[in-house]
Amino acid sequence: MSATPLLQVEGLKKHFPVHKGVLGRVAAQIKAVDGVSFEVAPGEILCVVGESGCGKSTVGRLITRLLEPTAGRIVLDGTDVTKLDHAAMRPHRRQVQMVFQDPYASLNPRLTVGGIIAEPLENFGLARGAKKRERVAELLQQVGLRPEVANRFPHEFSGGQRQRLGIARALALNPKLIVADEPVSALDVSVQAQVLNLMSDLQRDLGLAYVFVSHDLGVVEHIGHRIAVMYLGRIVELAEKRALFDRPLHPYSRALLAAAPIPDPKAKRDKLVIEGDVPSPKNPPPGCHFHTRCPFAVDRCRREEPPLRPLGNGRKVACHLVDDAGEFHGGTPKPALVEQAAS
């Protein structure tokens, strides 16, 4: 792990106020992100996984400062960008760019491809006239499209091609970090792999770092270096990809991995199944957010919020039942919640 992280996030929180009534009085706070800390090294792919509504996309938007954080710190390449206003943030936007989930909505249908990709270049006065066209052509080639398509409009492209355009736009400023918010989840499975491979290649060739937000564990296993598992606005486990996939420690990580389909009928697997729905982020349960659905929960989990503790070799877990050596002391889960693998 590199000594100076490219991105450092500490205690990041985002609470959305819920307004009610004519006077718009704040009735409640949606705690979308509730104290998240992690680091991303240069050239590293950190995947953020979790189910819908766990706050993973919000984390991505906070890092790119598309949303204002409620609390916490975002340090980008040594500069604290948390409190920078729109103008002061401008130079730092060159470092961190974003690829959006919906390749149909994130490209302005009225602009040509050339206009879309050149926009970041114009914003920083990086290229003009023939040089600009040259750079756009270069970017298009970099993402596997023919340079001639610069005069076309987004509606003339397929979903996968559009996402390539979104990636080209993100690359235009030579960023060090790209936040990818579910970049392939809107695409057909056959196209997903192509776009993922493109992103992998670009990462290797250009030494990029990614914060890759996804709900798809297959995608994450394919592209990630390290993985942060989020549940209800908090990171519950942060580990190297192999370590997490081989032996998830947090009960939620176990359940998440157990729920992912494995294309091998003979594969042995953890059959931990959790019941119930995610509690509302408006009123998250006290103590460990997961205790309402955790088959191992003890009294302490209901009272005391478990910190995200380092276990050594870069692994961090937020669970009272995992000791410092990485052993799980949960005993047997409540029987109704476990299905034995019969086959």
Added chain:
Amino acid sequence: MAVALPETEARPKRGFARFARRNPTIVTGAVLLLFMALVALFAPLIAGDPLAITPINRLQAPSSEWWFGTDHLGRDVFARTVYGARVSLIVGLSVAIAAVVLGLVIGLLAGYYRGLDAVIMRVMDGLMAIPAILLAIALVALTRGGVLVVIIAITIPEVPRVVRLVRAVVLTAREQAYVEAAVATASSGLKILLRHILPNTVAPLIVQATYICASAILIESALSFLGAGVPPEIPTWGNMIASSRLFLQMAPWTVLFPGISLALVVLAINLVGDGLRDRLDPRLARRM
């Protein structure tokens, strides 16, 4: 679209015929409006002096000499009707342009800068409460009157409608993912507003402009009819109807021709507006 385009380029005549067949309302309205505009523009070539008083020929019925007859002072109704088109079209066009430009700027600001929104919209609510005709009468009474005062008086109450429309479009457009993407690439607020948000307002604004134009012409005529509009020495359809209404039974043509012209112009503009609305934004048609 990609299929139809080369064909229209290759055979423009056929392209226009097809356009006319598919959009009869736009074409009918536009042809009628173009005719009226040409008449107004070349009024001196078409008609004689609209102010010449020949008492000996007063209240003459339409004939080969006086196509539309003469009024109670012996003035040529045809000439007055033709010249009256000038005032109506100038007022309609000016009010539409002024209201759209003002409304666009204010609406963009209100929609994009949330801090200004509440203040601007309350002011607009206030303006909307003022009846156009009363405001015009007050303004004309306070000043010397004239076409400019009439234009200003009609524009003020029309602006809030445009502001509301533009603001609504901006509020929808600013939530688009491509606007977020523009923020992420460090585009300035002004650039986002002009490049990504403004184009969304064009189609609904063109439609709204036609409705404003039609209503401005009607209000101008009403003001002239009430004697609160442009000075009486300038012939307008409104003051022609007003001064001739006493002779309606004796000489109906004095009221009929300016009345028909007024109805035709407003109809033509509304036809164009309806046609454009259906063509530019089918969703808007359902909303309005």
